[in-house]
Structures are given as C-alpha cells and as structure tokens.
Amino acid sequence: MPQTDSAVIFKNGQRMSNRFMLAPLTNGQSHDDGKLSDEEYHWLTMRAEGGFGLTMTCASHVQFIGKGFAGQLGIYDDAHIDGHKRLAAAIKSNDSLAIIQLHHAGMRSPEDEIQEQPVSASDIEKHNARALSLLEVQQLRDDFIAAARRAQISGYDGIEVHGAHGYILSQFLSAEINKRNDEYGGDLQNRARLLFEIIDGIRVACGADFLLGVRLSPERFGMQLSEMKTLCQQLVDEHDIDFIDLSLWDVFKQTEEVQHQSKSLLEHFTEIDYKDVKLTVAGKINTGKDVQAILDAGVDFVTIGRAAILHHDFPKLVISNLDFEPVKLPVSEAYLAQEGLSEKFITYMKNWDGFVASPFHYETTYTLDKSHFSETFDESMTQNRTGKAYFKSIGLALAGFAILLFTDFSPYVAWFLVAIGGVDALGIYYRKPWWLARQMVSQAANNKLSLSIDENGVMSKSFAVESRLAWSEIERIERTKQGWLLYYPAGRSYLSARCLSEEANKFVSEQAALKLKQ
Known part of the structure; x- marks a missing residue:
C-alpha cells in the first residue's frame, strides 16, 4: 500500500517528495499580456509551501491566439521569462517540483480576448473557428517546443502538454472535430501526429533530464475510450515521456460508453502497462480516504484541484490524518482569501455551483x-x-x-x-x-x-x-x-x-x- 508521504522517482531520476500534485487550475489572476502577477505567484507558492510534491501552473498559452481566458499566464514570448524564473525558483525552494502546463485553447479561445477568429483542426461553425493551414499547424508545433525551451530556461523542472478538455490538441485527436484530409487528419495515428511531434520535439530540445508529461481526458469532446487507451499505450511504448495525467472528471465514475461499463473508468486505465512511465489522475479526489483509495488502485500520485483551493496545505493535512475531510461547502469569500485566492480568482470560483457562499x-x-x-x-x-x-x-x-x-x-x-x-x-x-x-x-x-x-x-x-x-x-x-x-x-x-x-x-x-x- 503506497504511503501518501513516500517519494516518487521518475525514470530520469527526478524526485517528487510525496504523492500530491497540484492540478493546473484556471484562476485568471495574471496580467492581460500574459506576465506573472503577484496574486498568481502567491497562490502557487502558497501551495508549494503547503506540501505539494509537484506544483503545476495553470494552463499557459504558447501562442497569443491560443489564450483561453482573461488573466491567463503566458509563455509565448521571451518577455514572460523573468516572471517564470521568479515563480519556478520559489516553488523549488519548498522542495516541490516546478512544472508548467503548455496550452492552446484553439476553438475555445474567446474572440474578445484574442481580437480575431479562433482556430482549430477544422472549421467549426459553432465556435466561429477556422481550420489551421498546414504551415500554421507546423508553426503551432514549433511554438509548443519553443515554449518548453522557455520553461527550461526559466528553471522549471519540466512541462506538461495539455491534450485534454477540448483544447486544440484534443481537437486534433477528436474524430468528431478533426475533419482534415492531410497528414494531421483521418485515422488515430494521423490525428495524434501533432501531439507526437510536439512531445518528440520537446524531448530533443530539452533533453532527457527535463520532465515531460501529457494530460489527456478520455471522455467528452468526441473522445473515444478505446482510442484514448491506445493513445496512452503508444505514448508509453513509442515516445519518451515521464508521466501521463488523466483528467477523469470523477475518478470513481463508470464510463459514459455503455459497452465499456463492465469496469470503472479508472480500471480501464490502470490495466495499461505503463512500464517506467508514472500515472496520475484527477477528478473529485477530495478526502484523505479518496487519496489512499486511488493510490491503492495502482496510481502513482494524485492530482488535487478543488481540495487544494480549499486547503493550501492539503498534503500535510492528509499525511498527518488519512481521515481528513475538507471544509464543507459553500465557503465564504473571506475564507478563500485566507487560502490565497485573489479577488479575481474568487470571482471566477463563483462560477462553480455551490462553492462560494453568498455574502x-x-x-x-x-x-x-x-x-x-x-x-x-x-x-x-x-x-x-x-x-x-x-x-x-x-x-x-x-x-x-x-x-x-x-x-x-x-x-x-x-x-x-x-x-x-x-x-x-x-x-x-x-x-x-x-x-x-x-x-x-x-x-x-x-x-x-x-x-x-x-x-x-x-x-x-x-x-x-x-x-x-x-x-x-x-x-x-x-x-x-x-x-x-x-x-x-x-x-x-x-x-x-x-x-x-x-x-x-x-x-x-x-x-x-x-x-x-x-
């Protein structure tokens, strides 16, 4: 039975001090130009101080046109590096691995934020998105790789490529969204080509000692469970990655596809042979007992979102008491401010039903x-x-x-x-x-x-x-x-x-x- 405070050793020798990773949480606290704000710095470093063995930033866009929300932390320009150096150093000073998530929202980029038509794998009328040209796809690949190099220069221990939640890489992966007829569309191998090229390019650019993870979500946005399982195995067998981060929405749920409901969604993925690649999952892991149950199921470390918002020191609380349960919802704005959320983040959290109490x-x-x-x-x-x-x-x-x-x-x-x-x-x-x-x-x-x-x-x-x-x-x-x-x-x-x-x-x-x- 894995202990919550036991270390995780990645295949490149990097050491994670315990089994807790901070989820890459949207918070809207940085500046409009993508530069780090003091509020976002405080939010993230407070979690590192609270005991997270791996502290991940919010999704950070690799192109301006890929901005997904107001106040998003960016890494598409060298002007962002100074802020990232400050952030990465502070996270690492608390014995926490500093990881940045690389992101492009694609068709989900708000037009009022990017001031132009959003882009996607194909033309998507619902989102008023246009298809990327072949040259633009190749530029997108190169910009992901360039962002990874900026992260390495900034002092991060590694990066995570965001291929989940209907953002641009999952738009390419989705047979429902991707209708291209070139080498980036068609069968799964072609639809995954952009993701594979990004991963392989980052490994070449940043070297073996740089942590490289991939986030995937196996359901919604046209994702098919069987394809996602195949993709995970391909990533393990054919591409040099260090961890896979599965966003399951709810780690205890059944699959949405009726034909696969003989086992839970989590069981479908723990049965994969990950070899020396580590597995983490996210989705309603809220209590100490939840944490232990997921570790016992064969997951290497847990990714904590909601509970990390409520308790900046959630890892310490669970390590000292496996029966720990978070504070009951809803919570007051004053409580969230005490936990390191700025007014902008608290305003965003009001979109989560039943999370923030009325004044x-x-x-x-x-x-x-x-x-x-x-x-x-x-x-x-x-x-x-x-x-x-x-x-x-x-x-x-x-x-x-x-x-x-x-x-x-x-x-x-x-x-x-x-x-x-x-x-x-x-x-x-x-x-x-x-x-x-x-x-x-x-x-x-x-x-x-x-x-x-x-x-x-x-x-x-x-x-x-x-x-x-x-x-x-x-x-x-x-x-x-x-x-x-x-x-x-x-x-x-x-x-x-x-x-x-x-x-x-x-x-x-x-x-x-x-x-x-x-």
Whole structure:
C-alpha cells in the first residue's frame, strides 16, 4: 500500500517528495499580456509551501491566439521569462517540483480576448473557428517546443502538454472535430501526429533530464475510450515521456460508453502497462480516504484541484490524518482569501455551483435585560471571580496574621492588612451584583439593541450607543460556554450565541478559525 508521504522517482531520476500534485487550475489572476502577477505567484507558492510534491501552473498559452481566458499566464514570448524564473525558483525552494502546463485553447479561445477568429483542426461553425493551414499547424508545433525551451530556461523542472478538455490538441485527436484530409487528419495515428511531434520535439530540445508529461481526458469532446487507451499505450511504448495525467472528471465514475461499463473508468486505465512511465489522475479526489483509495488502485500520485483551493496545505493535512475531510461547502469569500485566492480568482470560483457562499449578512434585535447582562458578566468577566482572583486578598490577610503572630510590629499594621484583604475579597465576591446594579440603572437597561454581522465585521446599535468592529481589527475570537469573546487592541466584546442564528454562529466560528491561521 503506497504511503501518501513516500517519494516518487521518475525514470530520469527526478524526485517528487510525496504523492500530491497540484492540478493546473484556471484562476485568471495574471496580467492581460500574459506576465506573472503577484496574486498568481502567491497562490502557487502558497501551495508549494503547503506540501505539494509537484506544483503545476495553470494552463499557459504558447501562442497569443491560443489564450483561453482573461488573466491567463503566458509563455509565448521571451518577455514572460523573468516572471517564470521568479515563480519556478520559489516553488523549488519548498522542495516541490516546478512544472508548467503548455496550452492552446484553439476553438475555445474567446474572440474578445484574442481580437480575431479562433482556430482549430477544422472549421467549426459553432465556435466561429477556422481550420489551421498546414504551415500554421507546423508553426503551432514549433511554438509548443519553443515554449518548453522557455520553461527550461526559466528553471522549471519540466512541462506538461495539455491534450485534454477540448483544447486544440484534443481537437486534433477528436474524430468528431478533426475533419482534415492531410497528414494531421483521418485515422488515430494521423490525428495524434501533432501531439507526437510536439512531445518528440520537446524531448530533443530539452533533453532527457527535463520532465515531460501529457494530460489527456478520455471522455467528452468526441473522445473515444478505446482510442484514448491506445493513445496512452503508444505514448508509453513509442515516445519518451515521464508521466501521463488523466483528467477523469470523477475518478470513481463508470464510463459514459455503455459497452465499456463492465469496469470503472479508472480500471480501464490502470490495466495499461505503463512500464517506467508514472500515472496520475484527477477528478473529485477530495478526502484523505479518496487519496489512499486511488493510490491503492495502482496510481502513482494524485492530482488535487478543488481540495487544494480549499486547503493550501492539503498534503500535510492528509499525511498527518488519512481521515481528513475538507471544509464543507459553500465557503465564504473571506475564507478563500485566507487560502490565497485573489479577488479575481474568487470571482471566477463563483462560477462553480455551490462553492462560494453568498455574502453573509445577519441582523437581529434583542432586549438588554438582566439575563443578558448576567450572561455577559459570566462569560466575559469570570476570570475575575476565579480562585486566582482571590490570591491577592488571601495574601494580604495571611501577611497581616503573620505579622500579628510572629513579629513585634504594631498590631494596627497587621489588622490593617487583614482588613484590606477582606475588603478586597468582598469586592470580588460582590462584583457581579454591583456591576449588574449599575447596568440596570443605566440608559441601556431594558432597551432594544440591533446587531448586524456581515463580511466586514460586527455592528451593534442602541438608542444611546453605536459600535462598529471590523474583522480586521479583531486579534482573536474565543468560544465560551454561551457565546463568543472578540479580542481587539482596546479591549474585548461579547456575542451571545443564543442571540444568533445557527448560520450566524457558523459564520463567527469560521472567522475564529481564520484568526487561528493568521
């Protein structure tokens, strides 16, 4: 049974410190010209720090016309190299392999991003895409290879060629999309020719020590399971690659093709003889038990997407506890920001159904009666009524008795100390009744207080007082028996759990957890 923290050794000797790879996740955080942004740098390096043995960038386009989304990280120009050098060095400094995914969106390139008609293997009316000429296909091949060289110059440990999800290389692979009648169309060998030429060209250009992987998806966009299995075996047998990354959508699902449902989709691919090529899979691997189940099924390492967004340190959490389960969805924007997502990435994640919670807002009104004041005192001031609070009083009284019994000091001094100790003890004992009496004759007593809690903080308002406390001002949040203590530089405030809804208590609990991580 493979251990989650055991190393993976690729055939070229490169070492991956554990069995966790960060999926190449679309995030839209970089600049419009393809240059690396601080937000994308932070997102990726935070995952490397969180324990991923292999940290992969988002899909990075090898031609401007291949841009797939706004804010995409590019590698189609030498101007991108400085940013990639910074990123690769930071990832590697955390004992994580730095891998960049090479990508071209093809017919899926938004026209408003590329400012021209998108391209594909063939004319695709649905996407207003035109077919690449033979010379353009060859240029595309060369640009993939040139991008790999830029990656190597930038210091990456390797690259992954994106041949999945209906992007341009899978458009060539698909018999449904590819209707060419030249050497890049027709049977599977011809439809795979561009992918093979890219892989072989990268190996020649970058050498044997450079990691080379291929991402494939066996279903959707006209992909046929039998052809994808044949393609995987050809990649292993005839082309010098280091790993295959299968995006299965759901690693536990059955195949969509009825004739192949005698076994699961994963089983179809684990039965292939991969020889010295490593296999990783992606698709709804969310818990520690999921990770172990996939490793036990014969997969060399797991590719983590959704769970890596929720927990930057997912590998560490699973390695220390195989029963680990991620936080329940949906999560707040504040939670995602704490996990390293910028505002742009969070906006993108709102497209994932049920992932990002709607901005939280809660309002309530309650009466500041004696029971409320009593609870507030008990929860926020009980430390003044514990045994420790009496130490000074007892100490003073004992000192007075000691002077009276064992010294020649004036008995007046001794009795004075005893009296002071007694008065102090009485003050502590009767502090609550005295405090309650003061509150009940104040203007606040028996008046309504309006309380609102949202993404920004807590606001309370009565006829006499209005208070605003931002979450950023709060240093820590402590759960008490009946509520929450909010500590800030000028003091502390109390929130009664019984005055909050279940959702409001959950939200405050999330804020408390975020404070612990800071």
